[in-house]
Each structure stands twice: as C-alpha cells, then as structure tokens.
Amino acid sequence: MERQQTPGGVDRPRLRSVAAALTSLMALAATSLVAGPTVAATPTSMGACALPRTPVHHSAGLDTWNNAYPRPDHALDAVMIFLSFPDSRPLTEPHDLVADHFPATSQFYERASYGKFALRVHPGKRWLTMPHPSTSYRITRDWDPVDRAAYLRDALRVSDPGVDFSNYDLVYLVADPDAPGVDSDATKVVNFDAPMRADGTDIKRAVTVFERHPPDRNVLAHETGHVFDLADLYHRPADGKGDWDTYVGDWDVMGSQFGLAPDFFGWHKWKMGWLDPRQVRCVRPTGTTLLTLEPIAAAPAVGGRAGTRLAVVRTGAESAVAIEARAATGNDAHTCTEGVLIYKVRGGTASGGGPIEVVDTHPHSEACWDRSVYPPLADAPLGVGETFTVPGNGERITVEVADRTSTGAYTVKITTSPPE
Incomplete structure (x- = not known):
C-alpha cells in the first residue's frame, strides 16, 4: 500500500484544461491495479531465473516492464507543488520543505542506481491556496475515496494555471504540514482509475505528501519507489497493532523508511x-x-x-x-x-x-x-x-x-x- 509506514502499538518513534476532466475523477488507493502494456524482455537478456510479471499489484516479477509506470533507468523530472488552506497560515516556507526531501532523495537514488538514474526536482516557489479548509477533506491514512478525489481535484485545479504538467514525469503534492486537517500518516501514492489529462499529458498518479517538518527519514524515497512499480514490503497487522516489519526488517526502504540498511534489494x-x-x-x-x-x-x-x-x-x-x-x-x-x-x-x-x-x-x-x-x-x-x-x-x-x-x-x- 502506498502510504507512510506508521506501526500501531509499537513503543518507538513513529515509523513512521483540467476542470472538465476533474469532475469525473475517481482516485484509487495504491492497492488498485493499474494495467498497462509491457516491454518484452527475452530470457537471454533477463536470464532463466527472471520471474514473470503477474497481474498482482506491484508484482515482483521482472521479465517485462509495466509501461503504466516510468522506469528509472534515465533522468526523470518531478514537480513539487505546495498547497495551503484558507483555515491556516503556513508557518514554513516552500524552500524549507524542499530541503526536507532534496537533495537527499535524489542522492539516495543516485547511489542506489550506481549513477544510472537522476531524479530532478522542480519545486514551486509559493503556496497555492486550496478552495476549502483543510478539515473539509477529512485527510487520513485510509482516506475515503470521495474525500480523496475532492482533494486531488482541487489540488490540480489550483496548480494547473501555473504548472505545465507536460514537462514532468512525477508529481509531488505537498500540503501545509501545520494545517489542522492534515494527517502526516496519510502520505502515500494515489493511482488514478483513469488518467487525468492536463497540458496534453496523462497524469496517472500523484504522491500526496502530508509529512511533518522535519519529515520521517527516507519517506519520499519510499513513496517514490511506488511510482516505479515497487511493492510495500512491510506487513500490516489486520488490527493495526503489532509489528509491521516481520517480512524484511531493516533491509530495503520499501519495507521501512527507518531501516538501518535501506538500499534496495x-x-x-x-x-x-x-x-x-x-x-x-x-x-x-x-x-x-x-x-x-x-x-x-x-x-x-x-x-x-x-x-x-x-x-x-x-x-x-x-x-x-x-x-x-x-x-x-x-x-x-x-x-x-x-x-x-x-x-x-x-x-x-x-x-x-x-x-x-x-x-x-x-x-x-x-x-x-x-x-x-x-x-x-x-x-x-x-x-x-x-x-x-x-x-x-x-x-x-x-x-x-x-x-x-x-x-x-x-x-x-x-x-x-x-x-x-
């Protein structure tokens, strides 16, 4: 699930023209499957031990690539949009929130990829005001799809006049962390049921960032991994209590953003x-x-x-x-x-x-x-x-x-x- 990892019941620090199209927006949580064409890879190029990609969400199979996701084997550009609300005046400046995540996230990926991938961020310089109070969107980790759709609809509507989405491969929507209705536990990737169309390009997903200032360590590296079709590797207990890290522990940031050895498997x-x-x-x-x-x-x-x-x-x-x-x-x-x-x-x-x-x-x-x-x-x-x-x-x-x-x-x- 594309979300910020926050284990319950564990005694340690918190782990943790658009308008017309937007009226029909339906946002799916990250457990949904986004289908797409594949890029073939022969057994000769991938090896006989390459598992096949299956229909499950974020399959670990790798004999083909799901083209619904950008593949990070070349430079990609990300836009970072800052959203404030009429019920709260931001206490931090956008450049401070940029520094919370960059260049650290880009450096993480540069090291992980051996220099084969560059994540280039293009941050906005000012707050864009949402049309409704932060509390009206009812932001939570297990966000109601209707409320989430309203938030995304408004976010893209206020940002479209000043952002040319055709220039970017990734979209980070960063909310004012001090607004009363913002839940830092709700940071996640949201896949759209049908791509949004803006500036002649499809927007298939967005990273909704609700992190505190300063944020959890490596949180954006984790969420960005979902944009590249990587699965959550933690175990979420059915009742929300107990240990979340029994599958991979500290190994790989897709398990825990707080891991001691967070490099990708x-x-x-x-x-x-x-x-x-x-x-x-x-x-x-x-x-x-x-x-x-x-x-x-x-x-x-x-x-x-x-x-x-x-x-x-x-x-x-x-x-x-x-x-x-x-x-x-x-x-x-x-x-x-x-x-x-x-x-x-x-x-x-x-x-x-x-x-x-x-x-x-x-x-x-x-x-x-x-x-x-x-x-x-x-x-x-x-x-x-x-x-x-x-x-x-x-x-x-x-x-x-x-x-x-x-x-x-x-x-x-x-x-x-x-x-x-």
Whole structure:
C-alpha cells in the first residue's frame, strides 16, 4: 500500500484544461491495479531465473516492464507543488520543505542506481491556496475515496494555471504540514482509475505528501519507489497493532523508511534496470556454484568490470531465492550487520502480502535492539565461515560464506540439489 509506514502499538518513534476532466475523477488507493502494456524482455537478456510479471499489484516479477509506470533507468523530472488552506497560515516556507526531501532523495537514488538514474526536482516557489479548509477533506491514512478525489481535484485545479504538467514525469503534492486537517500518516501514492489529462499529458498518479517538518527519514524515497512499480514490503497487522516489519526488517526502504540498511534489494535493482545481465548469476538447480558477490550498496569500481551483485536460484514458476552481499557503504552505511543476505521472492504475491521475505540465518538471536526496526532480522546476514540451508523449499539450497576479499566482496558457495 502506498502510504507512510506508521506501526500501531509499537513503543518507538513513529515509523513512521483540467476542470472538465476533474469532475469525473475517481482516485484509487495504491492497492488498485493499474494495467498497462509491457516491454518484452527475452530470457537471454533477463536470464532463466527472471520471474514473470503477474497481474498482482506491484508484482515482483521482472521479465517485462509495466509501461503504466516510468522506469528509472534515465533522468526523470518531478514537480513539487505546495498547497495551503484558507483555515491556516503556513508557518514554513516552500524552500524549507524542499530541503526536507532534496537533495537527499535524489542522492539516495543516485547511489542506489550506481549513477544510472537522476531524479530532478522542480519545486514551486509559493503556496497555492486550496478552495476549502483543510478539515473539509477529512485527510487520513485510509482516506475515503470521495474525500480523496475532492482533494486531488482541487489540488490540480489550483496548480494547473501555473504548472505545465507536460514537462514532468512525477508529481509531488505537498500540503501545509501545520494545517489542522492534515494527517502526516496519510502520505502515500494515489493511482488514478483513469488518467487525468492536463497540458496534453496523462497524469496517472500523484504522491500526496502530508509529512511533518522535519519529515520521517527516507519517506519520499519510499513513496517514490511506488511510482516505479515497487511493492510495500512491510506487513500490516489486520488490527493495526503489532509489528509491521516481520517480512524484511531493516533491509530495503520499501519495507521501512527507518531501516538501518535501506538500499534496495538487488532484485529491485535488477527490475529497475540498474543491474545488467553480467551482474546477475542464475544458479543451476543442481550442483555447486562458487562466486564472488560485491556488496549491493557499493559504488562500482572506476574503470573496472562489472562484478556479480546478485545470485538467484529459481524455485518455482513464480518463486526464487535471491542471495546478495550487504556491507556498511553507500545507502547501507549505517547497517547493523554485514554479510550475505538471503531472501525469498514471490512474483505472484501482491504489495503488502510479503512478495519478498528475508531469511533469518540466525533465528535464535537478534541485534541492534536500540536502533533496528525489527531486531530479530537485524542479524539476518550470513557471516564469513558460516553455512546455512534455506528452509521451506522442495529443493535443497545451502549457502556457505567462505571468505571476504580485500575489496570487501564475499566469496560464496551455493549448493543446490533436487527434492529428496
């Protein structure tokens, strides 16, 4: 679900010409499916271990790209629009709110993509006043579709005269954080049932930002990930209480924007076009594979050949086990532990349902209880000299971390065998 992550019941800091067309606006929450054409990718280009993209929302499958979403493999431009309300005078200036998110968000993506993607923000310089009081829109995380549609209709109506939407790939609608009706828990991406038409371009979705000043860490990196068809990786308890981070813990910003190791999984980097085929190793279903894994967050060596960043064992028609190295560098500079991370990928599981689950190679211990969003998974990576057999698969997959090189890469042996 495209929303700001805020776990309930957990004792730690809050995790957390348009007018005519707009009259028929229907906004869907991020759990809706936005269909679109695909870009074909052959098994030769993606590899035999590339899971197929399925109809579920934000499928982890990556053999094709959903063209309903922009792919971040080139520079994209984002407009940031600032919305005030007649019942409140803003206490902050737009440039202060820009600084809350940029250049940090652009830098996060520059590091994550190894410089292959640039997010260029174009912020407005003044507040645009909405026609109704903030309280009239009844802004909440689980926003009523009618109220949400009214907000979006008014936001685009007041911004259209001064914004040429044809110049932008992403839209950030930033509300006055001090207005009485603004709920910081409502930050999310909203997909439109039918694209809005403005300035000769389709607007398919918008990021509605209701963050406090200063905001939650990495919140815009998380929400922007949804714009690129990435799923929520947290688990939302049915009653809103309990732990939200049982699927991936600190690993990947699509799980928690507060994670200690928020860089994207190698699987996501492969999906978005940041890893090329030479950096992904499809492991044979039977036998032993010896390889060296460069940390997923490490910057590429200058002038060096692209080393392996991700190993994948196909376990089914829509499932795989992924193996990558995580180290204290780049976006993962503040990680709790280093080592070889193992996780399961399910291409047929929708956003919020656990499309990716980290395998805890130390199930009887935890780490960084004072900093981690979920200490039981903070020590999930396998260390040098350790061996682990992945549970729950018909085939047997054993991962051994033999050594760590002088450059920080890990020497890994993966042994696979068919079901007994």
